Amino acid sequence: xxxxxxxxxxxxxxxxxDVTLDxxxxxxxxxxxxxxxxxxxxxxxxxxIRRNSFDEQNEISGRYSWNFQKSTSSFNFTITASQVVDSAxxxxxxxxxxxxxxxxxxxxxxxxxxxxx
Amino acid sequence: EAGVTQxxxxxxxxxxxxxxxxxxPISGHDNLYWYRRVMGKEIKFLLxxxxxxxxxxxxxxxxxxxxxxxxxTYSTLKVQPAELEDSGVYFCASSEEGVLxxxxxxxxxxxxxxxx
Numbered sequence: 001x002x003x004x005x006x007x008x009x010x011x012x013x014x015x016x017x018d019v020t021l022d023x024x025x026x027x028x029x030x031x032x033x034x035x036x037x038x039x040x041x042x043x044x045x046x047x048x049i050r051r052n053s054f055d056e057q058n059e060i061s062g063r064y065s066w067n068f069q070k071s072t073s074s075f076n077f078t079i080t081a082s083q084v085v086d087s088a089x090x091x092x093x094x095x096x097x098x099x100x101x102x103x104x105x106x107x108x109x110x111x112x113x114x115x116x117x
Numbered sequence: 118e119a120g121v122t123q124x125x126x127x128x129x130x131x132x133x134x135x136x137x138x139x140x141x142p143i144s145g146h147d148n149l150y151w152y153r154r155v156m157g158k159e160i161k162f163l164l165x166x167x168x169x170x171x172x173x174x175x176x177x178x179x180x181x182x183x184x185x186x187x188x189x190t191y192s193t194l195k196v197q198p199a200e201l202e203d204s205g206v207y208f209c210a211s212s213e214e215g216v217l218x219x220x221x222x223x224x225x226x227x228x229x230x231x232x233x
Contacts, residue, residue, distance in 0.1 A: 004159075033219045044120075045160075045208060045224035052219055091160065095219075103148070103173060103214070105222060107160040 002027045004094050006108035013082055014116050021077045021111045023092030029053075032096040034068065034075045035105070039089040051075060082115045089113070119143065121225035123209050129231045135197040138228045142191070142211030148172075149192050150212075150222060151184060155205035163207075166192060199232045206230070 003026040013019045025034065036048040049059065051068050059066050063083075067076045079086055092108045122141040130136050142149045151163040163182070164174040168189035177184070181200070186192040196203055206229050210222035 035221060037224070042226065043126075043206070043229075044226040045210075047221040047223065050219055050221055103150075103165050104162040104176070105150075105152075105160075106162075107152075109157075109159045 002094050002096060002106040004092050004106050004108035006090075006092055006111050008111045009109070010112045010114070012114045012116060015084055016081050018078060018080050019082050019113065019115075021079075021090050021092075021113065023075045023077065023108060025073050025075065025092070025094045027094060027096050029096035032094060035093040035095070036066070036075075036077050037091045037093060039091065039110070041088070045091070048077075079113075082113075084115050084117050087113060087115045121209055121211050121223055123207075123225035123228050125228060126226060127229045127231075129233065130199055131233055132201055133198045135195065136199055136230060138194045138196075138207050138209075138230070140192045140194070140209030140225060142209070143223055146211035146213055146223075147189070148212045148214055149186060150210045151192070151194055152176075152208040152210065152224075153205050154208070154227075155202070160208065163194075196230070199230075201232050204230055204232045 005024045032053045034051045038046045063080045065078045089110045089112050091110045093105045095105050124139045147168050149166040152160050154160045162176040165172045166186045169186050183195045206227040208224050208227045210224040212220045212222045214220045
């Protein structure tokens with residue numbers, strides 16, 4: 001069975017602080033894909049990043065960076081110098097490539113990030 | 118390019134009534150998915166279409182839910198009769214997918230359903 005755990009339900013930071021959102025996943029498959037989505041107050045789910053299980057390179061994109069570690073089954077997301085517009089619910093999601101329901105995304109429960117001015 | 122469109126954005130109905138949600142995927146995307154988030158919990162998979170065919174409907178909670186995708190374009194999700202526990206946000210997503218299944222799903226804004 002697949003599972004994604006986002007232990008942080010809510011985080012509040014002051015603008016310009018750095019913040020890391022944690023994501024821990026479980027899967028028996030050796031091939032899998034990890035995603036982060038952002039849900040701003042407007043409601044849509046916005047795709048942020050994808051990472052394949054065979055690619056452990058970390059990635060930086062502007063103020064966003066992702067740390068993928070297979071040894072700890074974690075795929076953490078860091079926002080540097082946070083801004084008020086970063087306030088949203090952030091979801092981590094997992095998709096495996098071997099099971100019968102491979103095309104399903106398994107989501108974590110989400111982390112509500114509030115950036116205060 | 119237009120994104121995934123869902124209609125209505127909000128729906129408030131009474132227990133026992135029927136509601137139909139509509140999703141228009143991104144043009145050219147053969148894969149269409151329905152998900153829902155109930156009471157702040159995880160976003161859960163409902164079903165997956167490839168063109169007009171149901172590929173996986175293992176997430177459909179019961180037979181009060183009926184999804185269709187006639188012609189392989191837009192999709193509808195009907196709840197009949199609605200129950201209180203059906204309240205939540207229903208998301209539709211579409212994707213192009215290759216062999217590696219690494220294509221991201223593109224989600225719509227969701228339909229917030231409230232059953233009173």
